[in-house]
Amino acid sequence: MTALYSSGDEALVDIIAVTGLAGHAYGSWKAPGGNTIWLKDLLPQDVPRSRIFTY
Structure with a gap:
């Protein structure tokens, strides 16, 4: 898992995204062609009291 x-x-x-x-x-x-990773760059704004991981 990557935090x-x-x-x-x-x-x-x-939140663990698989x-x-x-x-x-x-x-x-x-x-595609973008640099914004929505799990890292956008989701924390909507769910600020969280830990977000990808697996």
């Missing part, structure tokens, strides 16, 4: 975001001891929820068999830990979570 993408952690609010530390204040976390209320753990890619498909041919998926990529980072590439699966961004738009």
Whole structure:
């Protein structure tokens, strides 16, 4: 598992995103040709008291 975001001891929820068999830990979570990984760059804004991982 790779940690993408952690609010530390204040976390209320753990989010673990699992890619498909041919998926990529980072590439699966961004738009083609884009650099924004929504799990790391956007989701923490909506769920700030969390820990987010990709597997």
